[in-house]
Amino acid sequence: MIEFRLDRGSGVATYLQLVHQVKQALRLGVLRPGDRLPTAKEVVDQLAINPNTVLKAYRELEREGLVAAKPGLGTFVQRALGGTSVTEHARLRDSLGAWVTDARAAGLDAEDVEALFAAVVLDKFRVGEETA
Amino acid sequence: MTASTALTATGLGKRYRGNWALKDCSLAVPAGRVAALVGPNGAGKTTLLHLATGLLTPTSGSVSVFGEPAGRNATLARVAFLAQDKPLYDGFTVADMLRFGRHLNPRWDDDSARTRLAALGIPLDRKVGALSGGQQAQVALTVALAKRPELLLLDEPLANLDPLARHEVMRDLMVAVAEREMTVVLSSHVVPDLKDTCDWLIVLNGGRVQLSGDIEELIAGHRLLTGPVSLADGVAGRLDTVDDRRTDRQATLLVRAGPGEVFDPRWTVRGVELEELVVAYLRSPDSTALPRLTLAGVLGGN
Numbered sequence: 001m002i003e004f005r006l007d008r009g010s011g012v013a014t015y016l017q018l019v020h021q022v023k024q025a026l027r028l029g030v031l032r033p034g035d036r037l038p039t040a041k042e043v044v045d046q047l048a049i050n051p052n053t054v055l056k057a058y059r060e061l062e063r064e065g066l067v068a069a070k071p072g073l074g075t076f077v078q079r080a081l082g083g084t085s086v087t088e089h090a091r092l093r094d095s096l097g098a099w100v101t102d103a104r105a106a107g108l109d110a111e112d113v114e115a116l117f118a119a120v121v122l123d124k125f126r127v128g129e130e131t132a
Numbered sequence: 133m134t135a136s137t138a139l140t141a142t143g144l145g146k147r148y149r150g151n152w153a154l155k156d157c158s159l160a161v162p163a164g165r166v167a168a169l170v171g172p173n174g175a176g177k178t179t180l181l182h183l184a185t186g187l188l189t190p191t192s193g194s195v196s197v198f199g200e201p202a203g204r205n206a207t208l209a210r211v212a213f214l215a216q217d218k219p220l221y222d223g224f225t226v227a228d229m230l231r232f233g234r235h236l237n238p239r240w241d242d243d244s245a246r247t248r249l250a251a252l253g254i255p256l257d258r259k260v261g262a263l264s265g266g267q268q269a270q271v272a273l274t275v276a277l278a279k280r281p282e283l284l285l286l287d288e289p290l291a292n293l294d295p296l297a298r299h300e301v302m303r304d305l306m307v308a309v310a311e312r313e314m315t316v317v318l319s320s321h322v323v324p325d326l327k328d329t330c331d332w333l334i335v336l337n338g339g340r341v342q343l344s345g346d347i348e349e350l351i352a353g354h355r356l357l358t359g360p361v362s363l364a365d366g367v368a369g370r371l372d373t374v375d376d377r378r379t380d381r382q383a384t385l386l387v388r389a390g391p392g393e394v395f396d397p398r399w400t401v402r403g404v405e406l407e408e409l410v411v412a413y414l415r416s417p418d419s420t421a422l423p424r425l426t427l428a429g430v431l432g433g434n
Contacts, residue, residue: 006328011405013348014328041310048303049328050166051310 001038002031006047014049018057026066026081028089037067037075138163138283138315139184143193146179152339153179157193159344161317161332163282166309168326168347169319170410171336177319178216180336181285184317185213197283209239212281216288218272222261226254226271230278237279245278248304266297273301277308286318290325298322302329323407333406335413342413342420347406354409357385359399367395374419375412386412 002025004018012020025031038046040054058075061067069075082089103113137160144157154176161167169177182188183195186203195202197211220229226249234240249256254267263271269289276284289305290298306329309316317334320326333350335343343350354374357367364383368376371393375386386404395401404412413419 008328041307044306044310045303047328048299048306050306050331052164052166052331053328054310 001036004038004043004047006049015053015057015060018043018054019060022057022061022066023081026077029080031077033077033079035077036073037077039074136163137161137199138165139167139195139197139317140199141180141183141193141195144180144183144190144195145192146176146183146188147191152191154183154336155339157336157339157341159334159341161315161334161344163198163315164313165332166306166316166330167318167332167334168323168330169317169334169336170321170323170326171319172321172414175336176339177336178287179339181213181287181317181319184283184285185211187213209237210282211285212276212279212283213285214272214276214287214289216291218268220260220268220272220275222259224260225257226260226263227256229260229271229275230256233275233278239280241278241280245274248274248277252300264297266293266300269293269297269301270304273304280312282314284314284316286316288319288321290320290322298325305329323410327406333410335410337414337417340417340420342417343409350409351404351406353388353390354404355387355389355393355395356402356404356408357383357387357395357399359383359396363396363398367399372419375416 002021004021006014006017010017022031022037031037037058040051040058043049043054044051058067058069062069062075066078066081067075068078100113103116108116139159139161141157141159144154145152146154157176157180169180171177179188183190184197184202186208189203197207200207202211221232224232230242230245233245234242246256249271252267252270254263254270260268260271273286273289276286286305289301293301302325305316305318308314318326318330331347333343333345333347334341359382361378361381361383364376364378364385367373367385367387372388373385374388375384377384386408
């Protein structure tokens, strides 16, 4: 089970924040196929948001084939995201960590690193535009 | 088609002596929505809610609830109204308030009311007058919800509450909406509290409806432009302009335009926040953005 958070000042639509957090959890392996997502009521009780917003986020995830609603039972994860194993993740995290240490030693601060990282991501993913 | 509309007003007006508190008000709130009724003091919010409950009778036009005229006995059973001053009897205990509600309302749900108060830690034997403002608001909301309304009308439910109590009242209201089929119309002038909780917006100003629509569609249908003042007339002549502010060099325009609208690259274009949208309309009382289809639907549904 995951717990949603809201960044109320981000300007990102609330339902999209929920969608992104589910995807993030799928990528990191926090959510796995077969897991149940919190019910609309559980999310509402925690975040004090309109239940239709939660349902809209779940419909979007369903449309992308990531989750499926089972009437009377809840909404369940259908498939994982990212296609990489947990060990692969650990390896990439280590090499990124080494790069960040290197960047820091070169005098870059956190904002410089984030800007550079974002620019490279944009560059490498520009072909195809498939960033889901 | 009226079955899917919880609250419908058609040419609705209310005059007190010489003054129109509400004039030529036409709107339709679909069932299942949480609608925010926003506007400055004296805009007619309370008058509209009182007309919808049948506490007032219209001077002109009509108002209906689930297709039936407001104020009829059959309609009253389906509607709960929480007035601004949260009318409770100070000398009653909380248990007395529940007993009172049970006697007056055939569909009264005593179990859920008691469960709710227990979860909030509000003792049943306490006198209502001895409760904090936040607790009184929660007792009033509990009584309104225990009536099991299909339409819940709340007049300034968040007024005079501290931020924590506001959060708790809105959270509990949203949970109630998640648990059952219920339409909510609540008036407020604290727009940030409504951002994540309401999905329908009604802006009243000077007794008239300026906006009534789905919040996401309204947000998606407006753009804020900043750019050289020389370009402003061109845009203002082509698109509905809600707000138009100009200095000798720069213009800032809030226009009705969808995401597909193409602008001169010299404009800086961005989307709007709910509060910006509300403020822009309130500042320009002559602007309205009422979807013609909705209005036609209201009239056709008569």
